[in-house]
Amino acid sequence: MFTITRIYSDANGESHFEDRTVPLHDKGDIGFLSDAENVKEIIFREVSPSYDYDFHNAPQKQYIILLDGGVEIETSLGEKREFATGEILLVEDTTGKGHKTRNLEKKLRKSIFITL
Secondary structure (H helix, E strand, C coil): CEEEEEEEECCCCCEEEEEEEECCEECHHHCEECCCCCCCEEEEEEECCCCEEEEECCCCCEEEEECCCCEEEEECCCCEEEECCCCEEEECCCCCCCEEEEECCCCCEEEEEEEC
16 A cells, blocks of 8 residues: 655645555556556656745646655645655645745755646
8 A cells, every 4th residue: 555645725725734545456476556547747857955945836736756855845734744755745735825845855856746
């Protein structure tokens, strides 16, 4: 089972975290797979070591896969969570007050966006 953290906006525009699990099915020799999900595109990203982005909305509904560095994300209500290399986020707060993002380590950070 995969755990994914969803970031979304409520009816009042406040951003929140929600932990979700993605079930995996035994496919024998090839391992355990989730159900397929349609996606639009994949985007590769690199940000500077000093990356500290004030409140912003996701440009579109997308998964973010952290490849080599962690981030701290803060919701509009002040809740903060840290996410490490290899973690997956589902960012859906395309409206509302948005969220803040900052690098946890002072190094170049790479990630992948998969748009839905």
